[in-house]
Amino acid sequence: METNDVWKEFLSHPVPFCGGLLSGLLGLDIKQDPLRSWLESQGLMMEDKSSSGEGPKSISIE
Template identity: 75%
Template sequence: MVGVAAMEMNEVWKTFLSNPVPFCGGFLSGLLRLDVKQDPLRSWLESQGLRVEEPPPSGRSNGPQSISIE
């Protein structure tokens, strides 16, 4: 079990060292519980050239649905 945890931490460090600014930004936005669909994070992502997708219309969802059987 210790080997698996060490491998996972190794991957985290590899990601951090290869892209420190995006990694820290994502980590900080997660800590602050920022929503990517709201400003200021959304406008910053769009200025960086990233597209934030809109949620599907609320009329029908792809999730579980209730049915009645007679």
């Protein structure tokens, strides 16, 4: 049944799906060049919220 979901996603967005699959197979990281610079030039790179210094917070549970 999961195979049908993969095919639906592929048929609805073939270019991003193939790009994601290819980058995964090649082991590319979207935070490194050349993929990052290409995504930024396409306007697809989202701002990284973790770089603002607001990382995970510690909490205590009593």
